[in-house]
Amino acid sequence: MKNYIKKKTALITGATSGIGEQVAVDLAAMDLHLLLIGRDKKKLKRLQKRLSKQSKREIHVYALDVRDRQCVTSTMKSILKTQTVDILVNSAGLALGIEPIDQGDCDNWEAMIDTNIKGLLYVSKPVIAQMRPLKTAHIIHIGSVAGKTAYPGGNVYCATKAAVHSLGESMNADLLDTNIKVTTIAPGAVETHFSNTRFKGDAEKADAVYQGYTPLTAKDISRAILSVLNTPKHVNIQYLDIMPTAQRNPYLLHRE
Numbered sequence: 001m002k003n004y005i006k007k008k009t010a011l012i013t014g015a016t017s018g019i020g021e022q023v024a025v026d027l028a029a030m031d032l033h034l035l036l037i038g039r040d041k042k043k044l045k046r047l048q049k050r051l052s053k054q055s056k057r058e059i060h061v062y063a064l065d066v067r068d069r070q071c072v073t074s075t076m077k078s079i080l081k082t083q084t085v086d087i088l089v090n091s092a093g094l095a096l097g098i099e100p101i102d103q104g105d106c107d108n109w110e111a112m113i114d115t116n117i118k119g120l121l122y123v124s125k126p127v128i129a130q131m132r133p134l135k136t137a138h139i140i141h142i143g144s145v146a147g148k149t150a151y152p153g154g155n156v157y158c159a160t161k162a163a164v165h166s167l168g169e170s171m172n173a174d175l176l177d178t179n180i181k182v183t184t185i186a187p188g189a190v191e192t193h194f195s196n197t198r199f200k201g202d203a204e205k206a207d208a209v210y211q212g213y214t215p216l217t218a219k220d221i222s223r224a225i226l227s228v229l230n231t232p233k234h235v236n237i238q239y240l241d242i243m244p245t246a247q248r249n250p251y252l253l254h255r256e
Helices: 018-029 040-051 069-082 106-131 154-172 194-196 203-208 217-231
Strands: 011-012 033-038 058-061 087-090 137-142 180-187 238-241
Touching: 018 033, 018 087, 018 137, 018 217, 033 040, 040 058, 058 069, 058 203, 058 238, 069 106, 087 106, 106 137, 137 203, 137 217, 154 180, 154 194, 194 203, 217 238
Parallel strands: 011 033, 011 087, 033 058, 087 137, 137 180, 180 238
Antiparallel strands: none
């Protein structure tokens, strides 16, 4: 298969775990330069060292929280002075809590809104401005089936992912006269640190989410992302649902 993205530069947020980390690993194997963003400097350095052993391309890491607008603005300004970003993967995101709306934690709400929506916007804005004149460019948002079908206790998380989906559609419309593709990848149940984060480290609750069926893995989602990225210039896959065979929507999940 032809490698349409070889030697291009990809910027990945949320690169220290889960889907973001796996995408970094897989893109390194496809001969791309990488700009990796995450909150944990030590994890970023370990990932950088690991990928440098398998790739001859440049791998740079930046420790920051996408919720910090000032930090994102200054860091992106610095990055874009010397780097041309061909691919942006907005993987930073999280879910916190699963309480009914009237029992929700406002701090959790703000963290999800600030990360899943505002952080995505803070990073995307300067990158898009730089991408406009490029012959080809691509933005990937990690959405969720929860952005299309809400479920009990999902409330604010579902709302943030619905916003991500809407932003993907809006960006495609706003970028009509450019060569920038925008894709929203909407996974169902993926076994990563997602549930562990949602339940504040309660391993028993997190493990129960994935019991009785075979969930997706970060590798499954990364493979789909690479397939979407590695398309000819004229092909723009704008939205993609991906679920385990045992799941058909957030409500329909067959456990053995």
